Amino acid sequence: MDWPPQSPDINPIELLWDEIDLQVRKTQITSESSMWENIKQVWDNLKIGVLHKLVERLPRICEAIVKSRGGHINEKTLK
DSSP, X not given: OOOOTTOGGGOHHHHHHHHHHHHHTTSOXXXXXXXXXXXXXHHHXXXXXXXXXXXXXXXXXXXXXXXXTTOOOOGGGOO
């Protein structure tokens, strides 16, 4: 099956950035420097469970990508 090797659907670092983005959006950002401080704080406080969760969902994502023949998947519908 052909699909881009840089696919964000199967790139764990992209999944991690999504998680960081979700956490940062819950914080108060008043300036560019506060944004970077919030990103750093979220990064420093990441729980190991979050990382385990990201790794554990990769097989479901890969299976869905294979099933869709490399097409778009909606991860929210994966169980």
